[in-house]
Amino acid sequence: MIESFASGFLVFAYFAAALFQLAIVLGAPLGEYSYGGQHEGKLPTAYRIASAISFLVMLALSGHYLAQTGILEPLLPAEQNAIVNWVLVGFAGLAALMNNITKSQKEKRLWGSTTVAMLLSAILVAL
Numbered sequence: 001m002i003e004s005f006a007s008g009f010l011v012f013a014y015f016a017a018a019l020f021q022l023a024i025v026l027g028a029p030l031g032e033y034s035y036g037g038q039h040e041g042k043l044p045t046a047y048r049i050a051s052a053i054s055f056l057v058m059l060a061l062s063g064h065y066l067a068q069t070g071i072l073e074p075l076l077p078a079e080q081n082a083i084v085n086w087v088l089v090g091f092a093g094l095a096a097l098m099n100n101i102t103k104s105q106k107e108k109r110l111w112g113s114t115t116v117a118m119l120l121s122a123i124l125v126a127l
Contacts, residue, residue: 006121007068013118014065018058024051033111037104061088068125085126092119 024030025048031039035047043051064084067074074081096119099111 003125003127004069006124007065009121010065010118010125011062011069013114013121014058014062018055018062021051021055021058024048025055032104032106034107036102037107061091064088065125082126085122089119089122089126092122095119 020030020034024034024043027042027048029041031037031041031043031047034051035043039047063072066072067081068085076084092115095111096115099115100108102108
């Protein structure tokens with residue numbers, strides 16, 4: 001039961017993160033909320049390209065967790081899926097760390113607690 005809730009939360013969180021990245025790609029002035037807050041307003045092209053890649057990754061992660069809920073068919077056998085779940089715990093841990101040590105207070109307020117919740121949810125799914 002808790003695993004299903006955690007998976008559902010991760011679907012929502014990664015999809016929301018994907019939309020955030022898409023907004024950056026399209027030129028939204030979110031520089032202070034991303035990439036360490038190094039740039040105010042619209043991000044330079046290189047960061048927008050990185051956000052395009054992040055957008056695709058976040059959609060894929062959302063799809064992975066949709067499979068964990070049973071809505072989609074898993075692409076991997078159960079043993080490999082379990083390994084991927086633990087790799088994603090590491091990914092979520094890195095995201096939580098980076099978003100909580102950033103010098104950008106706006107980025108930390110937006111993503112700090114969210115990424116910690118994503119990490120805890122990823123752990124629940126992996127267990």
